[in-house]
Amino acid sequence: MLVMPESIDPIFQKLGGARFASALAASGLSEDIKLRLSLPKAVRRFNLPVRMDDGSLRIFTGWRLRYSDCFGPTKGGVRFHPATNEEDLTGLAFRLLLKCAVNGLPHGGAAGGVCVDPKKLSSREVEQLARGYLNALGEEVGPDVDILSPDLGTDAKTMGWMADQFNMTRRACIPGAINGKPPALGGIPGRPGATARGAWNVLRLVLEERRLAAEGLTFAVQGYGSAGGHLARVLQANGLRLVAASDSTSGLHAEAGLDAEAIWEAREAGRGISSLSLPGAQALAASEVLAVKADIIIPAATANQITAEIAARLQCRMILEIANAPISPDAEEIVTSKGIEIIPDVVANAGGITMSHFEWAQNRGGALWSAEEARSRLDTRMIATATRMLQVARSRNVSPAAAAQFLALEQLSAALSR
Numbered sequence: 001m002l003v004m005p006e007s008i009d010p011i012f013q014k015l016g017g018a019r020f021a022s023a024l025a026a027s028g029l030s031e032d033i034k035l036r037l038s039l040p041k042a043v044r045r046f047n048l049p050v051r052m053d054d055g056s057l058r059i060f061t062g063w064r065l066r067y068s069d070c071f072g073p074t075k076g077g078v079r080f081h082p083a084t085n086e087e088d089l090t091g092l093a094f095r096l097l098l099k100c101a102v103n104g105l106p107h108g109g110a111a112g113g114v115c116v117d118p119k120k121l122s123s124r125e126v127e128q129l130a131r132g133y134l135n136a137l138g139e140e141v142g143p144d145v146d147i148l149s150p151d152l153g154t155d156a157k158t159m160g161w162m163a164d165q166f167n168m169t170r171r172a173c174i175p176g177a178i179n180g181k182p183p184a185l186g187g188i189p190g191r192p193g194a195t196a197r198g199a200w201n202v203l204r205l206v207l208e209e210r211r212l213a214a215e216g217l218t219f220a221v222q223g224y225g226s227a228g229g230h231l232a233r234v235l236q237a238n239g240l241r242l243v244a245a246s247d248s249t250s251g252l253h254a255e256a257g258l259d260a261e262a263i264w265e266a267r268e269a270g271r272g273i274s275s276l277s278l279p280g281a282q283a284l285a286a287s288e289v290l291a292v293k294a295d296i297i298i299p300a301a302t303a304n305q306i307t308a309e310i311a312a313r314l315q316c317r318m319i320l321e322i323a324n325a326p327i328s329p330d331a332e333e334i335v336t337s338k339g340i341e342i343i344p345d346v347v348a349n350a351g352g353i354t355m356s357h358f359e360w361a362q363n364r365g366g367a368l369w370s371a372e373e374a375r376s377r378l379d380t381r382m383i384a385t386a387t388r389m390l391q392v393a394r395s396r397n398v399s400p401a402a403a404a405q406f407l408a409l410e411q412l413s414a415a416l417s418r
């Protein structure tokens with residue numbers, strides 16, 4: 001694909017959304033750097049044969065997309081999901097690059113996956129696919145090249161198969177190539193709650209900056225999953241009140257407060273929110289949780305959930321972005337025109353990737369960190385990034401969301417000016 005100067009801006013609109021595109025326009029980045037940034041470093045597509053349990057052969061399509069290794073080896077998830085496609089993976093890898101840039105992580109963004117519904121495969125078939133995926137990457141995977149981690153439809157078990165396959169092909173034990181492994185195989189303790197812990201650190205600093213006491217503030221969570229559910233519990237433990245929550249089954253609303261722990265226990269037991277009846281709570285549609293009256297709204301489900309229609313009905317002071325790009329492009333201006341503060345995804349949800357970076361660093365150093373050590377390092381990094389973001393916002397008189405984009409561009413410019 002030949003990229004002409006006039007076609008660069010639409011590419012960035014698509015890759016990084018309006019927020020990135022407007023920061024880019026104000027950044028004065030050279031045309032050379034824009035050109036370098038406009039295309040991924042490498043895109044691989046492969047066909048993966050799997051011998052099914054019934055003896056038939058099926059071929060699944062997989063991709064690995066490495067956006068840029070300007071900060072270090074690329075790093076990113078591998079998803080096994082029926083909607084996997086190259087365009088979405090390109091956007092994911094680009095946003096991961098921005099996240100590494102803002103958070104000063106020595107990695108470039110990557111994303112990969114296979115177009116498959118793993119729920120329709122047996123465990124043996126998924127194992128074949130995971131091992132086949134790793135084999136297809138050949139030399140383009142490894143702790144100094146590209147590091148794989150779990151994403152939709154993949155978990156610690158899948159990553160364990162890939163790590164085993166990687167070690168077999170290299171005839172060595174090299175744990176730093178695959179992240180999200182079980183702790184017994186070199187995974188990092190404390191990974192599951194890392195995104196929530198990081199987000200709380202960021203929120204705490206933003207509240208301090210705005211001279212708001214956390215105690216007694218109300219919040220609502222859309223997407224009571226690993227990230228959203230952990231975060232609801234952390235916020236409740238710190239004195240905030242959960243007034244609404246939803247998962248894909250339904251939502252609940254209670255002005256006087258919902259018990260974050262009770263909803264988490266139900267989730268852990270495999271029961272959705274629709275199965276719950278909590279004292280004083282009324283049921284409401286999953287997406288309506290975003291429009292309830294609360295100080296902080298936390299979208300933690302999927303992208304583009306805050307549509308223009310929802311944005312017009314928002315009744316909050318702040319949005320803490322846990323899902324990636326949860327505000328649709330046409331809604332962002334409505335949100336900001338209402339004076340609602342956005343705590344941006346690239347900083348708010350970076351606890352997970354930061355902990356994942358620690359797993360790689362721990363594996364390369366050959367040491368095993370304690371959960372306490374990993375958490376304390378996470379706190380230090382998250383506080384440093386959030387503090388920088390707020391300083392830039394103050395000094396440039398822009399929103400924290402814009403400041404985060406400026407920080408990313410500054411880092412990218414320094415790394416790509418050659």
Ligand SMILES: NC(=O)c1ccc[n+]([C@@H]2O[C@H](COP(=O)([O-])OP(=O)(O)OC[C@H]3O[C@@H](n4cnc5c(N)ncnc54)[C@H](O)[C@@H]3O)[C@@H](O)[C@H]2O)c1
Nearest residue numbers: 195223224225226227247248286300301322323324349352
């Ligand atoms: N888990 C992490 O460490 C992490 C880190 C960074 C970003 N994120 C982002 O946060 C989001 C959630 O990730 P997760 O790991 O918690 O996933 P998860 O699968 O554990 O949880 C997702 C939750 O969202 C719910 N959901 C899905 N669609 C919904 C809808 N339309 N309305 C309400 N609820 C809905 C699901 O029922 C589930 O409870 C994703 O966008 C992910 O990219 C997660």
